[in-house]
Amino acid sequence: MSSHVQDCCLSSFEYHLPVCLPSPTCCILSSGTRWSLRLDCPSYHCRPHQTSANSSHKACVVPRPIGWVSTLSRDGVANLAPYSQFNNLTFDPPYVMFSANLKPSATQKDSVRNAEATGVFCWNLATWDLREAVNATSEHFSASIDEFAQAGLETRDSTLPELEITLTGGEKRRVPMVKKSPIQFECVHYTTLRLPGNPPMGAAEVVIGRVIGIHIDDGVLTEGKIDVRKTVPIARCGYFEYAAVRETFEMPPPINDLAMQVGLEGSTKGHRALEVQKDEGDEGDGK
Known part of the structure; x- marks a missing residue:
């Protein structure tokens, strides 16, 4: 699976997947199995419910931070998956949220089910150096598969007692985190909201968690501040495109x-x- 990057402040790269989709450059209307492009709107005005799942909506809200969420099931199986609809919510105390659509079978994603069942989850910063692993963990695996192992990732255990889980057999384990990720959050589940959706995507579940622990690698700090030139976080754009953040500018509000x-x-x-x-x-x- 190949990728390329353009040299600019907010550079972009795209994963090329073996998927054939209609062109996303125009408003896409579907009628049965026939696809047609609506070209009569010069300002590209369209109704969201008439566009495909690969429409412009997600491409407009960019770049989006990636919720690389790790959980542990009650059976002791580690799960790791990236979510492109993720963000922080307030800061004192800090909360984060990620949104996951139901599976085509109308069942919950493993990340959501595990977070609700155990009450805890972790977030791992997705970086340029870890981009291939992030993409590898986006594949749909069964609940019995450990995505850390599938992506060849080393783990480190969460450290706070709140993230210790008693498994079905009585053994105690902690939620694993991506060892090479320079920043990790330890979170406790706060609530899950369910938003109605149209088929085939179905409902979306918005998981909100309170951040109770933050790990930051000293190597990504400059004068005590997190330096994006060192972390190089990646973010989701539209379609199969990503962005790599390498530079920032400061502009205090008036x-x-x-x-x-x-x-x-x-x-x-x-x-x-x-x-x-x-x-x-x-x-x-x-x-």
Whole structure:
């Protein structure tokens, strides 16, 4: 399976899969088994329910961080899968979410089922160096298959006691993480939302987890900050395209309100320092 990359700040590369799909450049309408392209809309206006699963919607919201989620079943089988609809939610405390469509059989994806059954899961940063392994774990395996082994990935156990699972046979195990990933989150399941969907994709399950532990490799830090030039995270674009993030630029917002600046930066330390200052001010005012 080959890939190529263009040399630019936010470079793109594409995996070439043995799949034949209609051209995604136009609004695609289907009638039975016949595909037709709607070319009479110069601004490319179309209704989402009339387009194929490979339509422009996902290609518009780019780049999307990848939810490379690892779980462990009650039977002790490790699972690892990438989800292109993933993001963080707030920061104090931090939450993350990933969305997974039901299988064609209308059953849950292994990641969702395991996260709900055990109450825990981990997130692993998908990077340029690990791109082939990320792609390999996107294949649909049966629940009895260990994707870490299939992709040739070394594991490391999660460290927090909350992520220790008692298996069906009584043995205790921890959720595995991708050892070579420079950043990992340990998460506890908070809730799952189910969004109705059209066939053949079916409903989507949005899993939300609270992040209770974060692991960061010292080698990806520059002056105490995570450096994307060292992590080179990959992200999903439309179709089979990915992006590799190699550069960033800084642009502080034109806001004088310190609390808003702290919130936009996502600084937990700054947020709590402001709360301390507020409490001290209230005490000084005799409140």
